[in-house]
Amino acid sequence: MKSAVQLEQVSKTYDTVQAVKEVTLTVNQGEFFTLLGASGCGKTTLLRLIGGFEIPNSGKIWIGNQDVSRLPAYRRNVHTVFQDYALFPHLSVFENVGFSLQVKRLSRDEVHTRVTDALKLVQLLEMRDRLPSQLSGGQRQRVAIARAIVDHPDVLLLDEPLSALDAKIRVELREELKHLQRQTGISFVYVTHDQEEALALSDRIAVLHNGELLQIGTPLAVYEHPVNLYVAEFIGRANFLAGVLVQVNGKQGQIKIDDQVVTGTLAAEISPNSAVKVVVRPENINFTAEATSDTACAAKIIQSQYLGYATSYLVEMSGLEFHVLELRRRGATPYQEGDRVFLSWEWQEALIFPATSDN
Numbered sequence: 001m002k003s004a005v006q007l008e009q010v011s012k013t014y015d016t017v018q019a020v021k022e023v024t025l026t027v028n029q030g031e032f033f034t035l036l037g038a039s040g041c042g043k044t045t046l047l048r049l050i051g052g053f054e055i056p057n058s059g060k061i062w063i064g065n066q067d068v069s070r071l072p073a074y075r076r077n078v079h080t081v082f083q084d085y086a087l088f089p090h091l092s093v094f095e096n097v098g099f100s101l102q103v104k105r106l107s108r109d110e111v112h113t114r115v116t117d118a119l120k121l122v123q124l125l126e127m128r129d130r131l132p133s134q135l136s137g138g139q140r141q142r143v144a145i146a147r148a149i150v151d152h153p154d155v156l157l158l159d160e161p162l163s164a165l166d167a168k169i170r171v172e173l174r175e176e177l178k179h180l181q182r183q184t185g186i187s188f189v190y191v192t193h194d195q196e197e198a199l200a201l202s203d204r205i206a207v208l209h210n211g212e213l214l215q216i217g218t219p220l221a222v223y224e225h226p227v228n229l230y231v232a233e234f235i236g237r238a239n240f241l242a243g244v245l246v247q248v249n250g251k252q253g254q255i256k257i258d259d260q261v262v263t264g265t266l267a268a269e270i271s272p273n274s275a276v277k278v279v280v281r282p283e284n285i286n287f288t289a290e291a292t293s294d295t296a297c298a299a300k301i302i303q304s305q306y307l308g309y310a311t312s313y314l315v316e317m318s319g320l321e322f323h324v325l326e327l328r329r330r331g332a333t334p335y336q337e338g339d340r341v342f343l344s345w346e347w348q349e350a351l352i353f354p355a356t357s358d359n
């Protein structure tokens with residue numbers, strides 16, 4: 001597979017802050033690649049390094065086959081879509097989108113064809129004569145995206161492009177963006193702190209923390225096989241149970257939590273009698289009114305929230321609180337607050353990490 005962007009041991013320091021620490025990664029051609037992390041983790045800096053708005057202190061950056069580590073932004077075949085759209089207020093939608101082509105002195109016909117195609121892709125052709133002030137936030141962002149794809153860049157960099165929009169428009173535009181990326185085949189490098197957005201959009205996700213790359217993988221891999229407790233906590237919801245590993249049987253571990261014993265999969269090599277944390281997702285916990293197996297734990301429902309498609313429970317077991325999500329099943333009545341239940345899960349569905357693992 002050909003690479004669109006490659007970073008090798010890239011670091012960037014501002015004064016005393018090391019914003020990016022020795023990051024190595026490859027974005028494949030035609031890939032929707034997301035940089036995900038909490039505020040301040042270095043994702044915008046990484047994007048700015050790829051775009052050429054910052055120069056790394058050390059390391060190398062390639063776009064396609066070209067080493068661009070020292071090239072200024074305007075000499076890289078990449079475009080950036082910013083959170084605040086950055087449109088020219090006095091130019092129409094059409095003129096905004098065609099601006100860079102006119103600067104390049106393309107013929108009128110060529111500009112017309114390309115701008116029309118780009119506006120069709122973002123479904124804004126009928127608004128071509130409006131000014132940015134006459135558009136909604138979502139429409140403005142679509143103009144910014146059309147402007148960025150109009151001269152067919154190899155790579156499009158997007159810095160939280162949906163974060164200024166309200167929730168409903170954000171989800172709509174998210175679907176359009178994914179469709180647009182597939183249609184154009186442009187490689188997208190997308191920055192967000194929103195894990196749900198990252199899961200929904202990406203072919204692969206790079207999870208960053210304190211300037212370091214923790215994990216790269218498909219949405220499924222980072223959700224189901226997080227490399228450490230930090231990634232498990234950052235992506236999706238999870239319950240964290242502290243206990244002691246009492247027995248190891250191949251990949252399976254038994255953990256004692258107070259007087260209860262639960263099972264899980266060892267996510268790392270851990271020796272018996274170590275302090276561990278078990279990570280189990282709310283949707284992987286089952287309830288039964290009666291104990292069904294040795295590892296079912298007695299618990300009590302503290303809170304029940306009916307969500308329509310599912311019921312979300314807060315449950316207490318041995319002084320620990322659990323979140324449980326039960327999808328709606330035809331004919332089933334949700335459990336009530338105060339009900340006594342037994343919790344269980346498949347051992348493959350719970351991950352055991354050393355308690356000292358980075359979180």
Ligand SMILES: Nc1ncnc2c1ncn2[C@@H]1O[C@H](COP(=O)(O)OP(=O)(O)OP(=O)(O)O)[C@@H](O)[C@H]1O
Nearest residue numbers: 014017019037038039040041042043044045046193
């Ligand atoms: N121009 C700058 N001068 C000094 N420090 C900076 C500069 N830009 C970023 N930083 C620092 O570098 C670190 C990473 O910042 P960066 O903007 O890349 O994070 P981020 O993950 O994009 O955060 P956010 O989601 O809040 O935008 C932060 O500690 C930030 O304060």
